[in-house]
Amino acid sequence: MSLSSIHTIANLGAGTMGHATALQFALHGYPVYLLDTDSTALQRGMAAIQHDLTTFQETDLLTEDPAVILARIQPTTDNATALTSADFVIESVVEDLTVKQQVWQTVEQFVGPEVLCATNTSGLSPTAIQETLTHPERFVVAHFWNPAQLMPLVEVVPGEHTSKATVDTTVALMNHIGKHAVPLQKESLGFVGNRIQLAVLREALHIIDDGIATPEAVDDIIKYSLGRRWSLVGPVASADLGGLDIFKNISAYLYADLANDTGTDPALTKKVAANQLGLKTGQGFYNWTGDAGKQVVAQRDRDLLNLLKTDQEHH
Ligand SMILES: NC(=O)C1=CN([C@@H]2O[C@H](COP(=O)(O)OP(=O)(O)OC[C@H]3O[C@@H](n4cnc5c(N)ncnc54)[C@H](O)[C@@H]3O)[C@@H](O)[C@H]2O)C=CC1
Numbered sequence: 001m002s003l004s005s006i007h008t009i010a011n012l013g014a015g016t017m018g019h020a021t022a023l024q025f026a027l028h029g030y031p032v033y034l035l036d037t038d039s040t041a042l043q044r045g046m047a048a049i050q051h052d053l054t055t056f057q058e059t060d061l062l063t064e065d066p067a068v069i070l071a072r073i074q075p076t077t078d079n080a081t082a083l084t085s086a087d088f089v090i091e092s093v094v095e096d097l098t099v100k101q102q103v104w105q106t107v108e109q110f111v112g113p114e115v116l117c118a119t120n121t122s123g124l125s126p127t128a129i130q131e132t133l134t135h136p137e138r139f140v141v142a143h144f145w146n147p148a149q150l151m152p153l154v155e156v157v158p159g160e161h162t163s164k165a166t167v168d169t170t171v172a173l174m175n176h177i178g179k180h181a182v183p184l185q186k187e188s189l190g191f192v193g194n195r196i197q198l199a200v201l202r203e204a205l206h207i208i209d210d211g212i213a214t215p216e217a218v219d220d221i222i223k224y225s226l227g228r229r230w231s232l233v234g235p236v237a238s239a240d241l242g243g244l245d246i247f248k249n250i251s252a253y254l255y256a257d258l259a260n261d262t263g264t265d266p267a268l269t270k271k272v273a274a275n276q277l278g279l280k281t282g283q284g285f286y287n288w289t290g291d292a293g294k295q296v297v298a299q300r301d302r303d304l305l306n307l308l309k310t311d312q313e314h315h
């Protein structure tokens with residue numbers, strides 16, 4: 001399946017990620033069937049799509065009437081309606097391997113062998129899903145970042161049975177819908193982004209747990225140093241610019257002192273046991289009661305939208 005042969009999208013899951021990936025395809029002209037098993041989730045997803053469209057409109061990022069874009073998205077709870085005419089299927093259902101295996105086995109009952117199939121898993125093995133498929137060669141990971149309509153990156157990750165053509169066409173399609181697609185050479189749990197995100201988080205939580213710095217100080221330090229620099233020059237190039245001999249010398253004494261827990265993170269375990277899940281329960285490492293969460297997310301999204309505008313001006 002080539003990029004020019006892809007005309008219709010089936011988008012499984014209308015939640016946090018699925019609503020946003022459906023919008024991303026519709027923003028770039030594709031008719032999208034938005035499939036969810038839960039009709040309430042479907043309604044919530046459509047409302048979120050309309051909200052996100054408004055924020056794009058407010059920042060002059062839309063090139064079409066929002067009503068035209070919205071009309072491209074057809075919500076449905078019916079597999080046949082969503083899948084029968086799809087040329088590309090993107091899935092954002094619950095992060096559970098067994099559920100994903102079942103979902104993809106169902107998809108294969110409705111789509112031909114040439115239809116490309118992509119999961120937006122955060123880090124599960126694509127090979128583990130491919131083991132249950134009739135046509136594993138057309139299956140791949142397309143890992144978006146939250147919020148998917150505002151974050152450029154999509155990691156395209158092959159499983160052991162994924163064809164090169166599947167990777168190449170998926171990269172081309174992601175770039176065609178305005179994302180920044182990066183193919184991996186082979187799969188790894190957590191791919192690249194989440195391996196680095198979780199390694200940094202493990203160390204950050206160790207620093208907090210050890211009484212070295214507060215959550216606010218850790219976040220400030222990253223925002224005004226590595227976060228600023230890495231958004232311009234990545235960590236590997238930064239090491240080159242700083243001098244690999246210096247980084248080697250630092251590694252000699254620091255690596256042994258870094259957090260190296262191998263089980264579930266102890267700080268996260270404590271928070272989850274206390275039902276302090278972050279924004280969703282009003283308390284995590286920060287207090288999110290009242291409008292705190294809405295204000296932070298709204299400001300983040302405004303800043304991300306302005307960065308998207310800058311990206312567009314530079315392309
Ligand atoms: N939340 C995040 O920050 C990110 C999540 N992801 C991944 O995206 C996937 C979805 O995550 P979220 O959107 O956060 O989950 P979510 O819980 O917000 O949405 C999942 C949706 O899938 C629907 N669903 C469940 N089974 C289904 C089925 N058989 N067919 C169709 N729809 C079904 C649910 O009704 C729900 O609306 C997961 O694999 C997750 O790891 C990837 C990047 C970031």
Ligand SMILES: O=C(O)[C@@H](O)C(=O)[C@H](O)[C@@H](O)CO
Pocket residue numbers: 121122123144145146147193194197
């Ligand atoms: O952080 C993100 O947006 C994504 O890379 C993820 O997959 C996260 O791990 C997400 O699943 C948890 O917030």
